[in-house]
Amino acid sequence: xxxxxxxxxxxxxxxxxxxxxxxxxxxxxxxxxxxxxxxxxxxxxxxxxxxxxxxxxxxxxxxxxxxxxxxxxxxxxxxxxxxxxxxxxxxxxxxxxxxxxxxxxxxxxxxxxxxxxxxxxxxxxxxxxxxxxxxxxxxxxxxxxxxxxxxxxxxxxxxxxxxxxxxxxxxxxxxxxxxxxxxxxxxxxxxxxxxxxxxxxxxxxxxxxxxxxxxxxxxxxxxxxxxxxxxxxxxxxxxxxx
Amino acid sequence: xxxxxxxxxxxxxxxxxxxxxxxxxxxxxxxxxxxxxxxxxxxxxxxxxxxxxxxxxxxxxxxxxxxxxxxxxxxxxxxxx
Numbered sequence: 666x667x668x669x670x671x672x673x674x675x676x677x678x679x680x681x682x683x684x685x686x687x688x689x690x691x692x693x694x695x696x697x698x699x700x701x702x703x704x705x706x707x708x709x710x711x712x713x714x715x716x717x718x719x720x721x722x723x724x725x726x727x728x729x730x731x732x733x734x735x736x737x738x739x740x741x742x743x744x745x746x747x748x749x750x751x752x753x754x755x756x757x758x759x760x761x762x763x764x765x766x767x768x769x770x771x772x773x774x775x776x777x778x779x780x781x782x783x784x785x786x787x788x789x790x791x792x793x794x795x796x797x798x799x800x801x802x803x804x805x806x807x808x809x810x811x812x813x814x815x816x817x818x819x820x821x822x823x824x825x826x827x828x829x830x831x832x833x834x835x836x837x838x839x840x841x842x843x844x845x846x847x848x849x850x851x852x853x854x855x856x857x858x859x860x861x862x863x864x865x866x867x868x869x870x871x872x873x874x875x876x877x878x879x880x881x882x883x884x885x886x887x888x889x890x891x892x893x894x895x896x897x898x899x900x901x902x903x904x905x906x907x
Numbered sequence: 908x909x910x911x912x913x914x915x916x917x918x919x920x921x922x923x924x925x926x927x928x929x930x931x932x933x934x935x936x937x938x939x940x941x942x943x944x945x946x947x948x949x950x951x952x953x954x955x956x957x958x959x960x961x962x963x964x965x966x967x968x969x970x971x972x973x974x975x976x977x978x979x980x981x982x983x984x985x986x987x988x
Binding site: 678683687690737740864871872896900902 | 926942947949952978981985986988
């Protein structure tokens, strides 16, 4: 089976002031990668106008683009409109679901969505007490369950989880530990470990580090732009010679 | 003089919540009458806006803008998993 070259980036935070800048950096991406995954925080304020800038920057590439939204993309309550703008531009947007991207006969399955926080095993919030606390934890729990189902249902040769929030603490190193519960949740890792995946891509933690692993052994990569400091990073699956 | 701890908290919240900035990743330290801003942003305009919002949130204090620009480089070497 042919190897797959996965380009990934997150937290591009585009707006009018950056129109055209990111596009210049990804020209020629088809020579380096087979697919581009974008892990949320596509915009700064989550406005429809910013969503249109993102669509222009990412559309019309010779390779498929799969994206999820981040917390910034929800800020103006126009998240669904942003999803529509991106989908109209030919970008696959995952909202707690999976999709299979065919790449030269290889079926790449990508499942995920924005994700959410709550913290990590032993130091996390519980579904207990005030309704606000319970709603916070339940939101992540529901997301994790939808991802587990989406992963299970994916009929693919390789599976990747694409998220904005982190599934592990490893890739948060560099961030203040006090804010870890707002940066991710172990429940996202648990869902991926339950069904299996080749790679877990996320962003959100600008001051974190790139590499980590879930308790079940899935490689985790934090591709937030300030972390990778490149227009994208390429991960090769199933082969040493890509 | 207002407690530096609360000034820092107010500036940090302003940077996150003000529509001109919406920056969550800026570190704010207050020492006496000096405010230090550290972090990374994508362009010079955003760096200046952060300084403006911080000045408004901490009137009378001296704001040091130590924010750096993220230099987005061409993609480098790939990783084989």
